[in-house]
Amino acid sequence: MSLLEIKNLHVTVGGQEILKGIDLTVNAGEVHSIMGPNGSGKSTLAQVLARRDAYTVTEGSITLDGKDLLAMKPEEAACEGVFLAFQYPVEIPGIGNTYFLRSALNAQRKHRGLDEMDAMDFLPLFREKLRLLEMDDKLMNRSLNEGFSGGEKKRNEILQMAVLEPRLAILDETDSGLDIDALRIVANGVNSLRSPDRAMVVVTHYQRLLNYIVPDFVHVLVDGRIVLSGGKELALELEEKGYAWTEAETVGVRA
Amino acid sequence: MATAVQTADRSGTSPHNELQSWLEAFTDAEREAPGRALPWLRHLRENAFARFCEAGFPTTRDEDWRFTNVSGIARTAFRAAGVAKIAKADAAPWIVEGAAARLVFVNGRFARNLSALKSLPQGVTVASLREQIEKHPETLEKHLARYADTRRDPFVALNTAFLSDGAYVHVARGVVVEAPIFLLYLSTQENAPTMTHPRNLIVAENESQVTVVEDYVSVGAPAHPFRDETADKGGAPIFSNAVTELVAGENTVAQHYLIEREHLKAYNVSTLRIEQGRSANVGSHSLLLGGGLVRNNVHPVLAGEGGECLINGLFLGTGRQHLDNYMHVEHAAPHCGSRQFYNGILDGHTHGVFHGRIVVHKAAQKTDAKQTNRNLLLSDDAQIDTKPQLEIYADDVKCTHGATIGQIEENALFYLQSRGISEAEARKLLLMAFAEECVERMHAGAAREHVEQLIREHLLFMESVPQIATGTVTERNWTEQG
Numbered sequence: 001m002s003l004l005e006i007k008n009l010h011v012t013v014g015g016q017e018i019l020k021g022i023d024l025t026v027n028a029g030e031v032h033s034i035m036g037p038n039g040s041g042k043s044t045l046a047q048v049l050a051r052r053d054a055y056t057v058t059e060g061s062i063t064l065d066g067k068d069l070l071a072m073k074p075e076e077a078a079c080e081g082v083f084l085a086f087q088y089p090v091e092i093p094g095i096g097n098t099y100f101l102r103s104a105l106n107a108q109r110k111h112r113g114l115d116e117m118d119a120m121d122f123l124p125l126f127r128e129k130l131r132l133l134e135m136d137d138k139l140m141n142r143s144l145n146e147g148f149s150g151g152e153k154k155r156n157e158i159l160q161m162a163v164l165e166p167r168l169a170i171l172d173e174t175d176s177g178l179d180i181d182a183l184r185i186v187a188n189g190v191n192s193l194r195s196p197d198r199a200m201v202v203v204t205h206y207q208r209l210l211n212y213i214v215p216d217f218v219h220v221l222v223d224g225r226i227v228l229s230g231g232k233e234l235a236l237e238l239e240e241k242g243y244a245w246t247e248a249e250t251v252g253v254r255a
Numbered sequence: 256m257a258t259a260v261q262t263a264d265r266s267g268t269s270p271h272n273e274l275q276s277w278l279e280a281f282t283d284a285e286r287e288a289p290g291r292a293l294p295w296l297r298h299l300r301e302n303a304f305a306r307f308c309e310a311g312f313p314t315t316r317d318e319d320w321r322f323t324n325v326s327g328i329a330r331t332a333f334r335a336a337g338v339a340k341i342a343k344a345d346a347a348p349w350i351v352e353g354a355a356a357r358l359v360f361v362n363g364r365f366a367r368n369l370s371a372l373k374s375l376p377q378g379v380t381v382a383s384l385r386e387q388i389e390k391h392p393e394t395l396e397k398h399l400a401r402y403a404d405t406r407r408d409p410f411v412a413l414n415t416a417f418l419s420d421g422a423y424v425h426v427a428r429g430v431v432v433e434a435p436i437f438l439l440y441l442s443t444q445e446n447a448p449t450m451t452h453p454r455n456l457i458v459a460e461n462e463s464q465v466t467v468v469e470d471y472v473s474v475g476a477p478a479h480p481f482r483d484e485t486a487d488k489g490g491a492p493i494f495s496n497a498v499t500e501l502v503a504g505e506n507t508v509a510q511h512y513l514i515e516r517e518h519l520k521a522y523n524v525s526t527l528r529i530e531q532g533r534s535a536n537v538g539s540h541s542l543l544l545g546g547g548l549v550r551n552n553v554h555p556v557l558a559g560e561g562g563e564c565l566i567n568g569l570f571l572g573t574g575r576q577h578l579d580n581y582m583h584v585e586h587a588a589p590h591c592g593s594r595q596f597y598n599g600i601l602d603g604h605t606h607g608v609f610h611g612r613i614v615v616h617k618a619a620q621k622t623d624a625k626q627t628n629r630n631l632l633l634s635d636d637a638q639i640d641t642k643p644q645l646e647i648y649a650d651d652v653k654c655t656h657g658a659t660i661g662q663i664e665e666n667a668l669f670y671l672q673s674r675g676i677s678e679a680e681a682r683k684l685l686l687m688a689f690a691e692e693c694v695e696r697m698h699a700g701a702a703r704e705h706v707e708q709l710i711r712e713h714l715l716f717m718e719s720v721p722q723i724a725t726g727t728v729t730e731r732n733w734t735e736q737g
């Protein structure tokens with residue numbers, strides 16, 4: 001059984017069809033990259049996987065380890081192992097970073113029948129992950145993402161991912177706006193989480209990230225459809241030639 | 256009297272019977288009032304009553320009462336609440352630990368058996384106003400009713416006419432009272448409509464420091480007496496009309512808390528009149544949780560140079576509550592700062608009001624006045640009227656105001672949920688975060704802890720009411736109003 005199976009997924013937002021029949025299978029241990037022009041539906045796909053209900057699925061199915069993902073609420077999907085690193089992480093004044101992350105972890109642990117972690121148990125784990133992402137723990141005393149720079153927000157997403165250890169990680173343009181040092185740190189964090197029983201879907205505009213997080217498969221999403229799939233070389237080709245030529249190609253996997 | 260009848264006539268109720276009823280109540284009250292032999296006090300009451308008769312209750316045609324209809328009060332024949340005794344055990348749930356002193360009032364009368372007046376530092380007097388009038392009236396004449404203006408507000412006139420008991424707090428020059436002084440006002444369930452007119456005088460002499468908490472509670476009802484409106488049907492309405500004068504001398508630090516958590520059949524009108532001396536630093540913190548119709552008046556006058564005033568408040572409405580906050584900040588001296596921050600969370604069919612009036616007198620150059628009112632509406636039927644009113648007669652001043660009306664941010668809610676936190680928990684976290692903005696402005700200590708605890712419990716309660724489990728949310732979250 002595949003970890004993630006998307007079949008003929010059609011999604012509308014505000015009455016407009018954005019995804020027009022997506023098929024995608026992701027197995028445990030794999031890293032898939034999704035590339036495509038602005039507005040092609042990459043974030044829409046990511047948000048549907050995280051179960052945002054502003055997006056309406058009109059046709060198709062998604063299963064996670066054989067379970068019907070579309071029947072889950074966002075918190076249920078998270079507890080089943082879905083993690084979305086947001087393209088635009090939300091600032092939430094008044095909720096502390098550390099408190100939030102421990103609450104999230106405990107909600108997930110509870111779901112899995114594990115004991116909740118108190119602040120004392122949580123701290124060593126948290127410290128370790130902070131080091132991994134080279135983050136200043138002063139930042140963590142602040143409210144969730146409040147006043148964080150763009151790069152700090154993205155790093156905070158990966159920090160959360162490292163603590164929550166999801167089964168399926170979806171990274172939505174986590175590389176955008178990062179300088180090369182931050183990119184290396186983020187990629188390093190992501191790579192440390194690569195494992196045979198975890199899968200990743202990496203949405204990006206730039207081949208640059210894929211030098212660090214090397215994907216097993218690259219898919220090109222244009223106007224709500226996957227028009228082309230291939231290996232990591234496809235990313236290089238896209239970088240050179242842009243997306244226009246892909247639409248002329250036949251849909252399918254190229255050797 | 257002729258004018259009185261005419262004025263009352265405009266309200267459209269039956270003026271004659273109404274006045275007759277008030278006159279009887281006043282005559283009864285006067286017979287029992289403390290200090291009847293003191294001419295100044297007698298005149299005070301009589302003039303106030305005459306003033307009330309002249310003005311009558313305000314109507315919504317009155318600009319200051321545009322959003323709040325008090326005809327329910329005007330129509331009801333309230334009588335002075337009877338004497339009731341409450342056993343210590345029955346009052347226990349409402350008693351807060353960590354107080355420097357505690358005065359408890361049952362139906363407006365001082366209850367010695369429930370109060371605690373030991374262990375006060377030297378130079379601090381805490382007494383029932385009735386006793387103070389009877390034993391040391393000379394201590395009162397200078398301040399009592401010198402600030403709260405009976406001509407400005409008929410409710411103040413009514414309170415002054417019925418002035419008989421309440422709290423008297425006096426802190427001598429240079430004395431610091433660390434722990435808060437708690438004033439607890441308990442009302443019992445009666446079969447007929449009853450009223451109380453608590454009157455408080457707090458005098459902080461120069462360079463002193465004091466914190467006073469007023470807590471209004473209905474007893475004989477569950478912790479959330481307004482939870483079940485049908486269970487409430489048995490009891491009669493109550494009307495609590497309190498006036499507090501807080502005199503903050505030069506260089507004082509004074510904090511005042513108002514907590515309203517009466518049941519849904521309560522009409523609660525509270526007026527806090529603050530008089531600030533030079534370099535006085537005063538904070539007013541209001542927490543409105545209960546009451547069917549609440550009018551919260553806060554009126555500081557910054558009368559000395561370099562004064563600072565914080566006017567902080569949180570109002571949480573459910574069901575059909577009407578919560579009206581009327582701020583009237585008067586800058587009368589130069590170099591003073593005032594900051595108003597009011598946050599409202601409104602659910603069900605509640606109606607919230609924030610009226611923020613700032614008056615900067617000619618002499619008050621270099622005034623820095625700020626006003627912010629933020630509101631979260633949790634249901635389509637909840638309503639907020641927010642109105643800034645700036646009257647500036649000085650030329651070198653800084654005044655800013657802003658109001659926002661929004662809903663729980665769908666973005667934020669989804670973000671929390673996407674990490675595994677349940678929707679209910681996520682909503683609670685977001686509401687608490689919004690409420691915490693007010694808590695954070697309070698000084699650390701027993702008063703703040705008490706308030707924070709009440710907010711937590713109340714938000715849990717609000718989230719448990721089915722009508723609000725989920726609401727429709729829009730993408731656009733905050734709408735700038737002003």
Ligand SMILES: Nc1ncnc2c1ncn2[C@@H]1O[C@H](COP(=O)(O)OP(=O)(O)OP(=O)(O)O)[C@@H](O)[C@H]1O
Binds near residue numbers: 014037039042043054
């Ligand atoms: N909430 C929404 N309401 C209306 N339209 C939306 C909404 N969210 C997305 N869309 C539209 O759906 C289309 C796809 O958007 P999406 O964010 O998925 O694109 P994307 O591929 O992630 O683009 P980018 O590379 O710019 O991030 C766009 O045309 C966008 O305007």
Ligand SMILES: [Mg+2]
Binds near residue numbers: 042043044172173
């Ligand atoms: Mg996107």
